[in-house]
Amino acid sequence: MRAVWALCRASLYRKKLQNGLIALLILLAALLLGTSATVLSNTDNLFNDVHKRTNGAHQILTITKGLHDPQQLYQWWNEQEGVAASEPVAFRYLSGVSYKGEELPNLYVMMMDTPAQPPSVDRLLFAAGEVEEAPKPGMAWIPTSLAYTQGIKAGDMLSFKTGTGVFELRVSAVFIDLPFGAPFATTSRIWMNHHDYMQIMEEQEGRDSYMLGLRFQDYERQGEYWESFERHFDMPYLEEKVEFEEISAFYLILNRIIGFVMIGLGIVMMLIGLFTIGYTISDAILSNYRTIGVLKSTGLTSARIVGAYALQYAILATAAIIPGLAISRFASALILNNSLSVLKTSESNAAALHEGGGLAVAAGLFLLLLVIGCLLSFSGKIKSVQPAQAIRYGMSEAQSGRMARRLGAGITFGRWPIKAVIAFKHIVKNGKSSLLVAALAAMTTAVLVFSCVLLNSIISIKQTAAEWGYDTADISVSFYNKEAYSSDEFESVVRGDARVKDAGWLTLLNGVLPSEKGALGSASISLGALDGSYDQLGFTVLKGSNPVHRNEIAIGINVASKFGKEVGDTLDIYIEGRKHTMLVSGIYQAIANMSNSARIMADALKVSGETGNHAADVAFINLHDYGDAEQIVAELNGKYPQSVTAATQQALLDSEFKEATAVLIVPLGMLALLFVGVTFMIIYSVCRIAVWKESGTYGIYKSLGMTNASIRGAITLGVAVLTLIGAGLGIVIGIFGLPGLLKSLLLDYGIAKLPLILPPISIAVASVVSAAAASFGAWHASRWLARTSPRILIVE
Structure with missing residues (x-):
């Protein structure tokens, strides 16, 4: 053993640079693997921890069309064993939020009427500011997704546009809002004092919308509850429903991308390190061939010489993996704090919630075993060293011949x-x-x-x-206070402008796909009804074509996958309580709503006696010259300051x-x-x-x-x-x-x-x-x- 240790110590001392490099490679591989393992495990852990602390909802029901009675829904769900339901909370949609005199782009808010009692489901978790049962008059609570991205702090003032003017609220607290506060969120919930809400919002034209959350003891059984719901009411749920997968999706996507990339590159770094170790051992054997031959001729066994190499690299690997894993905790904390900043509070952050050390240690042990296996495999060549040939040629006789022939050619x-x-x-x-x-x-x-x-x-x-599922129109106009403007007048203004090439008017609805055989419960999807041409506005499809006729529908890839639909199939869908049977004209991809969406023509809303007037939610405008876009946006915002928000497509995409x-x-x-x-x-x-x-x-x-x-x-x-x-x-x-x-x-x-x-x-x-x-x-x-x-x- 003393001879093995002497050989090991001599090799460590003589080849400092080479050994240092191998240790660095192993350290970097441990760093990448440990960081990726920790990021992936803690991404879910952090979200689930906050979801548990807030008794978070698995589904959010939003009633905006009046197709269901909110109180009736609440009473039925509240009676179901294994389900917790929050009381319906009234709210109104607004746009045109300003901070420090500048309007925040691509932001739509739900002004919430804070209930007297905290909700049992989807409770608010305060991150900063005053923690109270409800905001004081003139105050408001805002989510971290809005506060952190815009640099808004407790005590700052926000201005809001309505159909009758502008009102201001001072931020008294910042809270974590899981259902609507994920990264890339364009919708935020602002919680108001009840008396402020009654005074300001009730003066506006229109009616309240309502929101309630559902939390299941066993989320896997939610389909059974919805099947029971449909039997009880003799109809599917017809309004908007946000699923748990959609709530969690954008909290997780970036860290999963980062984690998967780091795992792949960590494996590559590990393979490079193993190859380098193998090359170094082979080179050391070749360089010390005569020395090994002399050692074997003096009676030192192959196993002991191999043991010297094994001991050397085991020491190097251990010395490198431990600091690599330690550094990985800081690296993963940096990534988590950066990507999940919306889950941070003043008392805690992603680093404080750090877990998953066991998985990182397992990755380090796996790396150590690979290193030992690699060095044993390569150092096994020592057994084939023949002392006589080693002393004479400095390599095997066969190797000597091959090397001469290779260099001579x-x-x-x-x-x-x-x-x-x-x-x-x-x-x-x-x-x-x-x-x-x-x-x-x-x-x-x-x-x-x-x-x-x-x-x-x-x-x-x-x-x-278009390939991400968006339009390519030059200008997008959102209508957030439809009662405060004339849609006919606005349309005539746009179409009468010589700078406008073409335009389309999109109505956003909720579609319900009834359950198929073998499935439990219906599915709620986001539905867009366009008065115009999808192709002219830049919407694309992966298969087939965009809808042109009123009986055609294009569906997202996840809808097609869930219901097993292809181009040419028929699809039953409920729109505002009416059943439509439509032909699937195309299948598309869209990151918005995770492709749980569909496109139809506005004419489809008039099928089966539909006569209601559906005011558009969004207008898309294409120009002859994109250089006029900023000027037209300013003109529209100035002409309709209380009802519309216009922005260029570039501004909307940049903000998101x-x-x-x-x-x-x-x-x-x-x-x-x-x-x-x-x-x-x-x-x-x-x-x-x-x-x-x-x-x-x-x-x-x-x-x-x-x-x-x-x-x-x-x-x-x-x-x-x-x-x-x-x-x-x-x-x-x-x-x-x-x-x-x-x-x-x-x-x-x-x-x-x-x-x-x-x-x-x-x-x-x-x-x-x-x-x-x-x-x-x-x-x-x-x-x-x-x-x-x-x-x-x-x-x-």
């Missing part, structure tokens, strides 16, 4: 430039390290390209808005997706820097080893008159060629491979095909950065040749 001096020959021989003689260099270049380029493509696709989402960019840029940037740094360090190390092994050959080159720069340039040239080959493969992986990791994840959110925008300049820069890091590592590794005389090199 291909590019030779006299027929090719001397730099090319040196570069070629450097690549061929160091086959494993050459493969490692190409693989590193490929993965580094892939990470850089993927990061650029993903961020560019989100930043430039206007170019692919800038948060995604801010959250993703930190982890993707960290991964890119890690891989660039690792590429430099590994290539520096393997080139340093290769140059040291061939120091005698390079000494001869110098003695024959070659300059230091020529030799170093030839070595760098070989690495650059390998890097370019790897970079080409990395571009393909970054564009097609890594985005493919997200397909199964995004499908749950209603996206079957990830819309990507390729930035050619950024991709080229990413490739150059990867090649530059590798080439600089090779150049830097050979710098000691310039400081050493040819005689010393030859002697060594």
Whole structure:
């Protein structure tokens, strides 16, 4: 055992740089795997913890059309065993919220009438400000999703537009609002004092809407309750219903994307580390072949020599994994605090709620076992060392013959430039390290390209808005106070404007799909009825076509999947209590509502004697010249200040997706820097080893008159060629491979095909950065040749 420890200690001491690099690779692999495991586990844990603390709802029922009696609904659900229901809360929709004199873009609010008693379901969890049973007169409570994104604090003043004027409320508290406070939320609940609500809202035209929450002891049985509901009332629930999956979806999506990417890249980093360990052991065996032969000839067994290597790398792996896992807790806390900031309070944050350490430790132990298995596999070659051949050739006799034949073939001096020959021989003689260099270049380029493509696709989402399920109209106009304006007048103003190319008018409704055979309960979906052309406004489909006739419907991919529908099938749907049988004309993807939605023509609302006047909720306007968009938006907002909110499409998309960019840029940037740094360090190390092994050959080159720069340039040239080959493969992986990791994840959110925008300049820069890091590592590794005389090199 003393001999094993002596060999291990000597190897650790003599190869500090090489051992340090391997330890760093293992540390980074542990960091990525530990961070991804912790982020994925804690994302669900944090959300579920808040959901439990607030006795959160599994379903939110919103009654806006008057198709159900709110009190009747509450009484029936309150009588069901295993279900808790909150009393109906009255509210009114508003838009046009201003902070510090500036209107907040793409924000719609529900002004809630705070009940005298706190609700039993979906209780509010205060994050900052005064904790009271209800807001005081002139005060309001706002959600963290609005406060944190806009920088609003307790004590700030907000202004609200109504049909009769403007009123102000001071923020007295900020709370966590699970059902409507997820990242990317465009709707916020503002809780008002009851007397303020009665005084201000009751003066407005229109009627109250109502909201109540349902919480099930066993959420898996909710379908049975809805089946019982339909039997009792002899009809399905006809108004809007928000499911638990929709409530939780956007709390989880970014962290799941980050976690999945980190797992994939952590595995890649782990494989690189294992390959490097295997290469290092093989190189050590080859470099110390005579030494191993001498040791075996003196009676030291193969098992003890293998034990020396095993002990060495087990020490390195343990020393690297422990700090890697420790750092991963800080990294995951940073990501969680950044992406789930809406769940933070003044007393607690994502880091304080941090769990999942056991999963990270399991990942670290798995990594340690892989390292030990790898080194045992590679160091097993020591058993085949024959002492006589080792002492004579410095390698096996067969290896010696193969090496001679390989170096004698291909590019030779006299027929090719001397730099090319040196570069070629450097690549061929160091086959494993050459493969490692190409693989590193490929993965580094892939990470850089993927990061650029993903961020560019989100930043430039206007170019692919239709593929995310949005329109591509130049201007969007929302009508939030329909009683305060004339829809006919507004339409005539828009259509009479010579700058307007075409326009469409969208009515937002709730559709109910009755349960199919073998399914429990009906499904509530978001329904858009358009007076205009879907194609002209930029809405796209994956299959078939958008509806054109009043009996046609296009459905989201999740609706099609749940009900087993394809283009050409018929679909029964209840719209405002009336049953319609429609032909599926197309299937589309949309991240909004997770593709649980459908499109119909406005004429469909008049089927079966429908005569009601459906005022549009949104108008889409296309212009002859997009340069007029800002001016027209200002004119519309100025002409109808109490009833409409107009904005350019770019402003709406920016307000919704800038948060995604801010959250993703930190982890993707960290991964890119890690891989660039690792590429430099590994290539520096393997080139340093290769140059040291061939120091005698390079000494001869110098003695024959070659300059230091020529030799170093030839070595760098070989690495650059390998890097370019790897970079080409990395571009393909970054564009097609890594985005493919997200397909199964995004499908749950209603996206079957990830819309990507390729930035050619950024991709080229990413490739150059990867090649530059590798080439600089090779150049830097050979710098000691310039400081050493040819005689010393030859002697060594």
